[in-house]
Amino acid sequence: MHADHVMGLPGLLASMSLLGRKTAIEIFGPEELEHFVKSIWHKTGTHIGFPVQFNVIDSTKPSLLLEMKSYKIEAFPTKHRIATCGFKIEELLGSWHLKPETKELFNLSYHEINMLKKGESIHRKGGVVVDPNTFCIAPLKSRSYVFAADTAFTPKVIDGALNASLLYHEATFMESEKSIAIKTMHSTASDAGRVAREANVEKLMIGHFSNRYKGLDGLLDEARAVFENTCLASEGETVSIDYLD
Ligand SMILES: [Zn+2]
Incomplete structure (x- = not known):
């Protein structure tokens, strides 16, 4: 709640309103912030034309x-x-992206595709391993x-x-x-x-x-x-x- 961190906020939001903002905004801060901002608006007759939701942070x-x-x-x-x-x-x-040839090369099942997308290796019976580092592009x-x-x-x-x-x-x-x-x-x-x-x-x-x-x-x-x-x-x-x- 120190001045150099909150004094600008009532004015910043008022400017957004004057510029036509209609989208709701979420503010996260200390418990006293909501009262501070709203009392400045009240004392100055400022109307804010969009919903402002204050959320208290446990610091x-x-x-x-x-x-x-x-x-x-x-x-x-x-x-x-x-x-x-x-x-x-x-x-x-x-997610990881399969290289174009990978799906057909191994005839991958839906479940296997999802494993690769998460970056997990597939180990099939018979020793076949599909390693995402080789057959996929990392995110x-x-x-x-x-x-x-x-x-x-x-x-x-x-x-x-x-x-x-x-x-x-x-x-x-x-x-x-x-x-x-x-x-x-x-x-x-x-x-x-x-x-x-x-x-x-x-x-x-x-x-x-x-x-x-x-x-x-x-x-x-x-x-x-x-x-x-x-x-x-x-x-x-x-x-x-x-x-x-
Ligand atoms: Zn400071």
Whole structure:
């Protein structure tokens, strides 16, 4: 519920309404969020022209928020002065595809086709083995994006970000302001690098910088000293998450 994380929400939803949105939206957040957003709308006479459903997240343990056909979203606790969560958006793997000749080559049954689609090998009597690695095309590796802002260094984020394609981690301070980072329960750029390294992520993006830093190169250098593949979050910039090898 800290200001820099919720103040924009009533206005963002109001803008969507003004732009003609009619589709319902689901909001996940702390218990106080619904009252906060609705009281701003009420005080400002704002009408929202689509259904808004608020869902409370239990920030004490990891939880599944949403599971769709091709992706899921999970929340996990971070470490801050108030209840705060990080989020993981993860692609769900598609099925294996049979190579064109496979079905006829083995005269596959319906059951066998389903086994191969799940990536399972078929072992027939007489020693015939149909290995999906040879006779199918594997699904693309799933990509994932993890967001963790307003958090001190914590193994909980390492667990939440394990093997992510891209981790956004706050780096409010540099090591030179370590004592303020500890007091305010924020991270240094070096902390963010350590989380990325220990979680074995592909790429790290740092953000949520204190406005005391006029240039951001120092923060970037500090994170890169721990985890090389780091970039700075920059408003309006798009970073694409490519399929990994
Ligand atoms: Zn914040």
